Amino acid sequence: FVCWVYFHSNMALPAIGFNKGFASCQKAVQFFRKLKRTISVPKKGCLVFYDFDGNGVFDHVGIFIESVLEDGVVKYTVVEGNTSIKNQRNGGAVMLRKRDPKKIKMLFVDTLYPF
DSSP: OOHHHHHHHTTOOOOOSSSTBBBBBHHHHHHHHHHHOOEOOOOOTEEEEEETTSSSOOOOEEEEEEEEEEEEEEEEEEEEEEEOOSEEEEESSEEEEOTTTTTTTEEEEEEOOOO
């Protein structure tokens, strides 16, 4: 989903196993780390990779929209594909999700300048 969004926004991601981006979050994370494109503070439009299980394996990706304060807790609003309320990483829906960075390990990738 995120590769499709970037491609149709004239900001195509590099070919990481596929002509128009990637399908494997792990391969993409390795690729972006090698290019030193990871950032510690998310920016609007950057990629957000999730390690839901905390096991060092990134299993899902979204596009960062904004930080919001909700009931005294900072959460990140992210648009994600292939998600749902019942299944975080394989749900078949496109949704705006609010994610708590204290509960989920996240990695941010700056995609806002050309590769």
